[in-house]
Amino acid sequence: MSKNDNKKQVVINVESQTVLRVLVLVVVTLIALTFVKTIAPILILIMVSFFLAMALNPAVSWIAGKLKSRSRVRATGAAYLMVVLFLTGFFSLVVPPLINQTSVFIRQVPSTISSLQREDSSLSKFIQRYELQDQVNEFSAEFRDKFKDIGAPALAKTAGTIGTTVVNAIIVFVLTFMMLVEGPMWLQRSFKLISSKRRRDHIKGLALKMYKVVVGYVNGQVIVAFISGTFAAISLYILSQIFDAPINAIALGGIVGLFALLPMVGTIIGASIAVLASLLVSLPLAIAATIFFIVYQQIENVTIQPYIQARTNHLTPLTVLVAALIGVGLGGILGALLAIPTAGIIKVLFDDYLERNDKRNDKNLTTAKSGTK
Helix, strand or coil, X not given: CCHXXXXXXXCCCCCHHHHHHHHHHHHHHHHHHHHHHHCXXXXXXXXXXXXXXXXXXXXXXXXXXXXXXXXXXXXXXXXHXXXXXXXXXXXXXXXXXXXXXXXXXXXXXXXXXXXXXXXXXXXXXXXXXXXXXXXXXXXXXXXXXXXXXCHHHHHXXXXXXXXXXXXXXXXXXXXXXXXXXXXXXXHHHHHHCCCCHHHHHHHHHHHHHHHHHHHHHHHHHHHHHHHHHHHHHHHXXXXXXXXXXXXXXXXXXXXXHHXXXXXXXXXXXXXXXXXXXXXXXXXXXXXXXXXXXXXXXXXXXXXXXXXXXXXXXXXXXHXXXXXXXXXXXXXXXXXXXXXXXXXXXXXXXXXXXXXXXXXXXXXHHHHHHHHHC
16 A cells, blocks of 8 residues: 555535635725725814813813803813914914024025135035036025015915815814713713613723723823923023024024824924924034934933823833834824723723623632532
8 A cells, every 4th residue: 555545634614605705805995095085184183172171171170160051062162262362372383483594494405515615615616616606606595586475476386285174173173172071971861872880880880991991092192292392492592602603593593392292203293393403504403403402302212101101101111112103103193092092992991801800710710619508
């Protein structure tokens, strides 16, 4: 008898229904991913509105408690008025000087280039050594022609972007207002759909824990942003004194702090604006500011943010850092917003599962002992 005769043939039969289910699952998954990708900008607006509502909800609830009518509409309006006044005052102090500095810088670039060529400096010697005068003069002329009327062309080119930003801001403000006003009502209606009182109380407890996680995340990120903006303002002021370069350090620090509300990537965006503003005044100042922000960004991502978020969300610093990195890698800004609170919510659900599992095991153990007796 040959070896081939001893071998058993294994035949795997796959039902046509199983194949069909797999194909349907793949198709549905692809459609879902395409749908999510298509509505990703809308999801970002909804998530931003949700987190703003969570951040403002404690203030709205406090104001509503002080009003005789207990009206959340009036309380939300009061909270909105304070936020709008703050943002209006902040941007009115920050934006005009930045626009003016940018305009002056662009108009002075050709004359600065010409003066650099005439000076007896290393850059001038470099240009003369490699005979780059024609290329530099051509660049200066093109730069002057392109930006000689910077006001109207710049406004025309950025009109679309400004319009889109304004529309998105209005959508976020309206969504946040509606979430603050109607959120508690819809939550109570959802709880009424649960018939069992015991299960309803359990779900309410979980929802409260999840709410505390999100509020803790928002509060923690506000603390991180405040620290980031404060360090940026102090460091920029010190550097401006060292290099004798006049800049609005407090305003730039405020910009850094405002963008730092976005975890992981926010400080980079705010720091880029601060460095560009410094470059309009002094190149050495911009270089020094760049070095500072690179060092600070690494410190914040590895120590400050994980530690603060771990304290406010009862997560370990390692969990916070890993969640933030995964969120940024998978979803960019949206992933950065969702990563840490999602990790906190998963921890709440996991702890609840372990607690119920322990109670179930204890109950089974008690029943087994009673049966033995």
